[in-house]
Amino acid sequence: MADLRRLCRDQAIGPDQLWGWPIERLGQALAWPAHCLRDVERYRFERGAAPKLDVPACALLPGDPDWPCCLDDLHSPPSGLYVEGDRSLLRHIHARTAIAVVGTRSASDHGLAMAEELGRGLAEAGWPVLSGLAEGIDAAAHRGCLARNGAPIAVLGTPLDRVYPAHHRSLQQQVGRQGLLISPSRSGCRVRPGHFAARNRWLVAFAQALVVVECPQRSGALISARWASRMQCPIWVVPGDARRWSCRGSNALLRDGATALIHPEDLLASIGEGPLRSEESRGKHQRLMEAIGSGATFDQLVLRLQCSPAELAPQLLALECRRELLCESGLHWRKPRP
Template identity: 60%
Template sequence: MDGFGVATLRRLEAVFGSLEAAGQMPLPVLQQRGSLNKNQVQVLTAALDTPPPQPPRRWLAPSDPAFPAPLRQLDRPPLQLFWQGKGSTWAYLNRRQAVAVVGSRTASDHALAWAERLGRHLADAGWPVVSGLAAGVDAAAHRGCLAGRGRPVGVLGTHLQRAYPQDNRSLQQQVGLAGLLFSEQPPGEPVRRGHFAARNRLLVSLVQALVVVECPRRSGALIAARRAQEAGVPLWVVPADAGRS
C-alpha cells in the first residue's frame, strides 16, 4: 500500500503487538496511537473497504502456526506473507525439504537445459523446486519441475498479482496451481529493485541446498549464493559451457 513502508508496519506492530491486532483497531485509534497521517488513514480505509481479489490469495503473519519457522529466525523476518497455491507445500518449506535453483536471466542454451533437467529430476525425487521466478534459469527450473509433476515454489519480489517479467505470467499461474507462490509485498506495492534482492533471504532460508546455474558477477543469483554461504546452506554450481565465449 502506498505510504506504508517497512518502518510504518514495524511501528504498528510495536504499538499494537501485532499487525493482526492493528487491523482490528478503529481508524481514529490507528491515527492517534499509530501516528498515521491523513493520507495513510485514507489509504487504509480504502484497503479495508476493498473486497479480496479473485482468485483468493491468503495471508500469513509471524504469529500464525503455519508461518515457516526458518523465516522467524532471520535477522529481518518478513512482517507478513501473501500466498496462493497448495497450502500443504508449507510443510516442506517449514522443514527445509526443498532445493533452490537460480541463475542468469540471459542464460545460454546449456544453462537452460541443465536447469530444466534439474527441475525435472528434483520433482521425480519428491523435492519441491524453489526459485525467484525470474526469466532464464529460474523459469527453466520451474518448467522442468512442472513437467515432472512436482511442487514448484515461486518466491516473488513483487506482489502476487504482478508477473515480472510479463512473459512469465502463464508460468507464474501454473506454479500457483501446481505448487506455491508467495511474497512479502502487499497488493499494489510498486516494483522496486531492492525487493528482488531482499526476497533472496527468504528463498535461501527455506531450502536444504542452493544450485547456481550460470551466474553473472552482478546478479540476484550471486546475492543468493552469498547468502547461502553465510547461512551455511550447501551451495552447488553447475559447470559452465566450455564452448561459450
C-alpha cells in the same frame, strides 16, 4: 516484530489474541521500554477492542500457524507474506525441505537444459523446487518441475497480482495451480529493485540446499550464494564455459569451494528421497498392505490395486527384504504372524 513473533510462537497463539492481553501482561512478556508500551496502549485505545482490519485471505502473518519460523532468525524479516496455491507446501518451507535453483536471466542453452533437467529430476525424487520465476534459469527449473507433476514454489519479487516478465503470465498461473506462489509484497504495492534482492535472500532461508546453474559476476544468484554461505546452506554449482561471460560468477563459486554439480544424479544421490516422495511411498505402502489383508496372490493384488505387474513386483520384493511380507508357494503373499 521479532519479539512479537517469538511470543506468538512460544505461546502458540496468534496476533489477534495478543491484542487483547492487558498491558501489564504484555510488559512482563516482552520487557519493552515503558514508552513503547504506552504507544501500544494508545494505539489499541484508538483502534478499539475488535478493530476491523483489511487483511486479505492470501496474507500470512507472523504468529499464524503456517508462518515459516525459519524467517524469525533473520535480520529484517518480511512483515508478512502473501501466498497463492497449495498451502500444504508451506510446511516444506517451514522445515526447509525444498531445493532452490537459481541463475542468470541470460543463460546459455547448456544452462537452460541443465536447469530444466534439475527441475525434472528433483520433482521425480519428491523435492519441492524453489526459484524466483525470473527469465532464464528460474523459469527453466520451474518448467522442468511442472513437466513431472512436481511441486514448484516461486518466491516473487513482485506482488501476486503482478507478473514479471509479462510473458511469464501463463507460467506463473501454472505454478500457482500446481505449486505455490509467495510474495512479501501486498497487491498494489510499488515494485522496487530492492524487492528482487530481498527475494534472493528468502529463497535461501527456505531451502535445504542451493543450486547455482549459471550466472555472471554481477547477479542476484551470487546474492543468494552469499546468504547461503552465511546460513550454512550447502551450495552446488554447475560448471560452465570458462570463456562465456554468463558463467564467470558461477565458476568463481567453484573456485571458492562450492560443490561441482556435473550431473543432476550427483545432487540426488547426496540429498536422497524428497519429502513428497516419502509421503507418496507411505501411501503406496498402506494401500498395498490393505490389499493383502489376510493374504493374496500376485494376480489378485494386481487386480485389487489396478496396477501393472512391473510396478507391483519391486514393491513386494522390497517389503519381503524388510520382512514385512512373506511369499509362499504359488506367489501367495501374506503378513508375518505376530
